[in-house]
Amino acid sequence: MTRFDQASDAQLTRLLAELERAGSGSDELTRLVHELQVHQIELEQQNRELLAVRAVLEESRERYADLYDFAPVGYLSINAAGRIQDINLTGAKLLGQSRDRLIGRALSTYIAPDDRRFLKAHVADAIHSQACRSCELRLRPDTAAIREELQTLRLESALEAGSTPARIRVILSDITERKQAEHERRQRDIAAAAAESRHRLVSGLERLSAAATAAFDPQAVLNALLRVVQDLLRADRAWLLSPCAPDATEVHILAEAAVPGCPGEPLFDRTIPMDDPLRRLIRSALSASDPLQDPDPSAVPMLGGGFAPRSRLIVAVCPEGDRPSLLGLHQCRVERTWSEDDITLVRALAGRLADILDNLAVRRALTESEERFRATFEQAAVGICHRNPQGFFLRVNRKLCDILGYTQEELLARTCRGLVHPEDYDGLMQYIARIVEGTSYDRDRDRGETQSLELRHIGKSGQTIWCNLTMAPVRDSSGCLSYSIGVIEDISARKLLEERESKHRHALFRVGRISTMGEMSSAIAHEVAQPLMGISTYAGGALERLDSAPTEVEPLRLALREISRLASRAGRIIERIRDFSRQHASTPRPIDLEAISRAAVGMIEPEIRTNAVKVEIRVGADLPFASGDPVEIEQVLINLLINGMEAMRDVPPTFRRLCITIERAGAEQVRVAVSDRGVGLDQTDPSRLFDPFYTTKEGGTGLGLSMCRTIVDSYGGRIWAKPNPGGGAVFAFTLPNHLPVNTTDQSPAKSPAILADRKLDGRPDTAIGDPQ
């Protein structure tokens, strides 16, 4: 029985006692009592019901208390100041303290200092909003001693309805693990995104490099590159124009790639005139370090193929060794925000593209040079070969095959030996050795000359082909001979002409020689022979008559008169000749003896070559002009050279050397000496050497040296002969220096009377007729 029951019983009993005291049970009272008894029963009933409910409630309360205390989440109530009013066991456990120590303490004590302000805000928020609010807070580190990371709690708070002072119910849950997992997932996502971006970049660059090497043709490479760029960035169109220079008057689209159905016309290979928007675009692209995003989309619609793209990305591609180009990317259908990743990728691609363009420029230059070389090599009008140091051909061109009559394969399988005339082979080897040695070649090159060799090749059908060979060595970086280049020119036709010319010249020369001396002597002989014949015949007849009729004097007188007349006729002829030679002397002029020597050598070059004589001209320093007639002095030199050459006829070819030495002789004269290695002067009478008609040569006229003396004497010079110390003879003559005497308008020093009309065939002056 409860207190309530006892009180109501007591009240009831008191009421009943009053009633007994106040009267005997009247009806009213009885009824009242009865009513009271009914009420009492009802009450008792109610009380029983209430007890039952109470039991149920108590049971429920017990259960809820357990639920509260052992709930998986923490429950607590805090007041507006944040002090804990009530907390369940789970909550206490989460906060790491026993429940009784927690009551009355501020919740913030257990929260990480950094997060305390959030708690405060959260509480205020919960009070003011009167709605459920949640937040995540980290616990104070030492409360979670076991764990390494800070424990994170989730607070869901709501104001307790109608509570005064205000109480806030808070649900605490531990979300540390979820947080952890979330963090890890985020980390993974970041890592994955970075990896993806990296992959995109690397694979993009790889694809670009692959495209750069996939084709050889630079245009194909450019197209492939643009396709890669366009594909990597998922752009609708990519283009590359050049030059990216604001001062250009027009630009050219080098390459283009577009998705199928990209709006606008194709741009490839179009030339766009430079205008202000384009110039601005180029300027800003050149100055910007990053790709330009959507620079004035309406500008330069040409670059969109006449169609304004929605989004654009422009970057300058600047190779080191070539003019910069401009790379553009268009998004045509939709607007696009270019991500950081895109920008990075484009920047990287532009860098790589620049490298590739550099390579392409180099390759293009190489290709062009290679093509030029090949064309030059193959189409050359002369034969060209590359020959390795072992003597094999590395390459031969078509013309060389044509010249020699072999196919390329046949030539590549041969060496020079089978292709060169046996007599010329040694000469060729010497020539090659000299070229490979390099000294003579360099010297000649310094002088702007190319040394070449004339030799005979043997064609496939066995014919002799005169060729002019010029070789040059090609060395590797260490200076060793890699191979030599030979240029071979078919000079058969020229040789034929030359031979003809040489014969012609030979004939002319002989005629000339005869006409100047031989002819004269022949004419003299004939002229003088006639009266001599008459004299002899008259004398013969007279003798006959003396034999048969010695007494008849008169006819003899006639004969003697005739003889006398004929003798004076002969005398007159001789007188006439002497007059003629006196008339012949011409006035001296300044002459360059070196030039005249060359001209003389040039005149008899065919003979020099036929006789395989080596001619050398040595000129002393500071040579003045000599005084004489160029034609006559040349004639003197020709005579001396021919004599020298003829004197060496029986000497082995290697010793056949003629040397012309020109030098000063004292202050006033120039000396010219022609030395040979011939038979010498032993068989001659030195005192008669220069006399007319004195000769030791078979068929000689005996007039050559005599004429030389006449000429040299006439200019005040002297001519003499002496033995050559090394064998042979030296014929030397002097001529006086030319002294500019009068004031003619022509400066003799500047225009010496050299033989300008004589060609020297451009041959090297030091080695004519070198017998190779």
Place this chain on the structure above:
Amino acid sequence: MSPKSTVFVIDDDEDVRQSLRWLFESVSMPVEVFGSAAEFLADPGCEGPGCLVLDVRMPEMDGLELLEVLRTHRIGLPVIMISGHADVPMAVKAMQSGAVDFIQKPVNHQDLLQRVRKALAADERFRAEIGDPRIIAERLEQLTAKEREVLEAIVNGSTNKAIAGSLNLSVRTVETHRANLMRKLEVHSTADLVRLTLACRLRP
């Protein structure tokens, strides 16, 4: 023989010409001098008998050219050529053209006279034994090519049969040719025929 053998001198040089005339007159040889080949050819006596003394070097027509002309005119005189200077090729050519002798200036007069005498004797002998060289030449020209071949073979001593074999003819044909050529040359025996032919070979 009716006309006396004459030395015909052709030389463009008057002095030489006159001196030669003097020389030949000194030994009592009949001599005629001409300044040029044309002058000589125009002379009625140019067919001989006698011999020619020529200078190789003459203006207008030189000695070698004159020899050619003589041959076409069938003037079969022996020729002695005088050359100014030794020239073997010219001598050979002169010999081939039919000059019998070649002499070089300056001329030894005895040498010249001796050669002239020899030439005159040869000319006289020919005329005596064979006949007028001009007529003989005319007769020889009448021969056909075949007859000439047969004549050559006869002179070389071949029999008719051998000739027929080598010329691929019948013996009868050879005999006909032989009869014809003997008739044309007016000889009556093989000996005469050979003599005539050999004598002609020595003449221009």
